Amino acid sequence: MFIQHLSKKVTLPHLELLAALMGTRLLKYFCEEVDIQPSAATLWTDSKITLSWIRSDPNKWKTFVCNRTTEILQYTSPAQWRHCPGTQKPADHLSRGILPSKLSNLKNWWYGPDWLTQEPSFWPSEDLTSYEQLKTDNEARKPLMQSLYVETTNPVIDITHFSSYTKLLRVTAWILRFLHICRNEQRFLFELTVEELLKTKDYWILTVQQQCFHAEMEALRNNRPLPTASKIARFNPFLKNNQIRLGGRLQFVPLSADFRHPLLLKGNHPFVLLLIKNMHVRLHHLGTGIVLYELRSDFCILRGRQAIKKVLHKCLPCKLPKLKWENQIEGLLPSERVTPSVPFSTTGIDFAGPLYVRNKSPSDAAYIALFTCATTRALHIELVSDLSTDKFLLALLRFVGRRGLPCTINTDNATTFHAANKELILLWKVITSEKIQQFYAHNAKYRRSHLADSNHNLYSSMKPHSQKRASIYRYQQPDINLLCFEKSQHCT
Numbered sequence: 001m002f003i004q005h006l007s008k009k010v011t012l013p014h015l016e017l018l019a020a021l022m023g024t025r026l027l028k029y030f031c032e033e034v035d036i037q038p039s040a041a042t043l044w045t046d047s048k049i050t051l052s053w054i055r056s057d058p059n060k061w062k063t064f065v066c067n068r069t070t071e072i073l074q075y076t077s078p079a080q081w082r083h084c085p086g087t088q089k090p091a092d093h094l095s096r097g098i099l100p101s102k103l104s105n106l107k108n109w110w111y112g113p114d115w116l117t118q119e120p121s122f123w124p125s126e127d128l129t130s131y132e133q134l135k136t137d138n139e140a141r142k143p144l145m146q147s148l149y150v151e152t153t154n155p156v157i158d159i160t161h162f163s164s165y166t167k168l169l170r171v172t173a174w175i176l177r178f179l180h181i182c183r184n185e186q187r188f189l190f191e192l193t194v195e196e197l198l199k200t201k202d203y204w205i206l207t208v209q210q211q212c213f214h215a216e217m218e219a220l221r222n223n224r225p226l227p228t229a230s231k232i233a234r235f236n237p238f239l240k241n242n243q244i245r246l247g248g249r250l251q252f253v254p255l256s257a258d259f260r261h262p263l264l265l266k267g268n269h270p271f272v273l274l275l276i277k278n279m280h281v282r283l284h285h286l287g288t289g290i291v292l293y294e295l296r297s298d299f300c301i302l303r304g305r306q307a308i309k310k311v312l313h314k315c316l317p318c319k320l321p322k323l324k325w326e327n328q329i330e331g332l333l334p335s336e337r338v339t340p341s342v343p344f345s346t347t348g349i350d351f352a353g354p355l356y357v358r359n360k361s362p363s364d365a366a367y368i369a370l371f372t373c374a375t376t377r378a379l380h381i382e383l384v385s386d387l388s389t390d391k392f393l394l395a396l397l398r399f400v401g402r403r404g405l406p407c408t409i410n411t412d413n414a415t416t417f418h419a420a421n422k423e424l425i426l427l428w429k430v431i432t433s434e435k436i437q438q439f440y441a442h443n444a445k446y447r448r449s450h451l452a453d454s455n456h457n458l459y460s461s462m463k464p465h466s467q468k469r470a471s472i473y474r475y476q477q478p479d480i481n482l483l484c485f486e487k488s489q490h491c492t
Contacts, residue, residue, distance in 0.1 A: 013139075016047035017068055020054070020081075024072045038075055044084040053139070054081050057185065061139045084113070085124055155207050159270045165278035168271075173200040202243070204271050205263055209244050212266040217244060231302060232264055246300045262300040267307030275299075276311045285318050336374045336408065346374035347406040349396075349417070351387060369395045371403070374410075389419040396420070 023043055031038045045051060053061060055078040058069040090112055098106070115123055156175050162168040173196045177188060209217060216237065219226050226233040236247030238261075245261040253260055265272050280291050288308045301307060312318055336346040353367035367387060371380035380403060382395035400406075411417040 013047065013049040014064065016045065016050045017053060017065065020045050020047075020050050021068050021072055024075050028075045039077070039080070041076075041080060043076060043081050045081065046084050048083060051081055051083055054078055057187075059185070065139045082123065083125075155204070159204075159274075162274065165274040168204075168274060169197055169200050172203065173197055176200060176203065202241075205265070206243060208265055208269050208271050209263075212269060213244055213264065220244065235264065235300070237264060259297055262296065262298055265299050265301050267301045267303040272301060272307060273311055276301075276308050277315075280308075280311060280315065285315065288312060334374075339375070341375050341407075342404070343376045343378050344371065344373045344380070344403045344406050346408045346410070348372045348374060348410045350412065351384075351414070351416075355383075357383070357385075369399075371399050387414075387416050389416055389423060392416050392420050393423060 020043070023045075027038055027041055027043065031041075053065050053069050054072055056069075058066045058073065060066075061069065155172075156179075157172060159168060162171070170192060173192050176199070177192070177196065181187060213230075213232060215227050216230050216232060217239070218224075220237065220239045226237075232244070237244050238247055239245075240261070244264045246264055248261065250260045265275075276291065276295065279294055280286070283290060283294065288305060291308050291312075292304055295301060295304065295308075348371075350370050350372075351367050352370055354365040355368065357364050357366040364385065367384050369382040369384050369392065371382070372378070373380075380399055382398055384391040384395050
């Protein structure tokens with residue numbers, strides 16, 4: 001509900017704007033009750049001035065119009081608002097007065113205009129005349145004119161806080177866009193464009209030249225000779241687009257203008273160091289000569305080779321391959337490794353994988369059980385469908401049936417091996433009888449097994465060798481990633 005003071009004059013366009021605001025609030029209430037989207041609605045008004053206010057930036061108008069158009073645009077978009085001629089507006093019949101007897105037979109009141117049921121292309125189109133344009137301009141805010149001229153070479157941000165050339169350009173581009181919006185009252189809701197990034201790059205190049213060649217730039221602008229102590233006087237520089245370029249002796253070479261007259265930069269500036277680092281990474285960490293060649297197509301960097309070496313000296317990926325590795329003294333071999341014995345008398349067990357096994361069903365994951373002989377370094381492979389204790393015991397049973405019962409088994413502290421150890425101890429307690437003991441006494445030595453620590457000398461020396469051999473076999477065999485269990489039994 002709107003309450004106006006009697007002493008304050010309310011114009012007709014303001015009342016039309018209030019009517020549009022009431023329609024917006026009614027649309028919001030209706031959509032919330034029936035649970036539909038407000039964007040599917042079309043709102044009509046016969047005031048072209050109201051349409052002009054709604055379709056413009058609310059901050060452009062004075063307080064009264066600004067507050068109400070802002071609320072309207074919170075729930076609707078300018079594209080939802082259309083113009084209805086006053087002669088065809090159904091509500092005008094009541095506002096101008098009509099007898100109830102005529103209202104019952106008035107088709108325009110009950111069904112709306114005839115074009116409302118047709119395609120949107122047949123709907124009336126509005127044309128903002130000079131009169132409505134003048135009315136809307138009366139509600140525009142008066143711009144505050146302020147002249148300010150500041151000449152400085154300080155950039156908008158501190159470049160020393162950045163270690164990435166790309167991030168520096170993007171952050172600077174966002175700042176420059178913000179300054180442009182503040183000056184021109186325009187809004188950009190899309191991502192940074194190529195033009196904005198190129199302008200940002202030119203901005204930093206100009207900043208570097210103003211900071212490093214300030215006296216030379218002032219002399220070139222005023223058509224004066226360069227200072228005697230200038231470091232770039234021998235290059236015959238000139239200004240182009242307010243940037244210092246190299247004159248040189250290649251004016252008649254059939255190459256591009258940027259290659260014949262590159263931009264002059266100083267090698268010790270932070271921006272130039274970030275530029276060199278970015279080019280070095282783009283070239284996949286190549287050497288000084290190639291980086292310098294690529295930069296010379298656009299820039300002439302004073303003491304460029306020294307600047308590139310300075311950047312490459314701090315590049316961590318380039319320093320790692322050049323590091324000297326310390327020679328570790330190898331430890332003594334365990335006695336089980338050097339004592340002659342039957343193959344697989346001392347065995348180490350570990351898992352590798354996963355692999356993908358081809359079966360009747362879709363491809364399933366499987367693992368490799370590696371049995372390594374500590375003395376001969378022979379390798380026995382068994383394929384298991386998972387890492388459960390039952391599957392490991394079955395693989396151990398197949399290994400024993402083929403290679404014989406080992407004297408010592410070394411494993412790491414995996415949960416599968418711990419559970420298998422408990423199962424074997426329980427089995428041993430069950431089957432210990434006089435006949436079984438007599439059988440083992442006449443057929444084999446006393447068998448023992450233990451769980452070795454992952455840092456145990458014997459186990460740690462056997463594990464890498466077995467895993468390496470398993471990986472070599474895996475990639476040498478065709479289609480090794482899709483083996484069937486029958487074929488895997490021959491991978492020994």
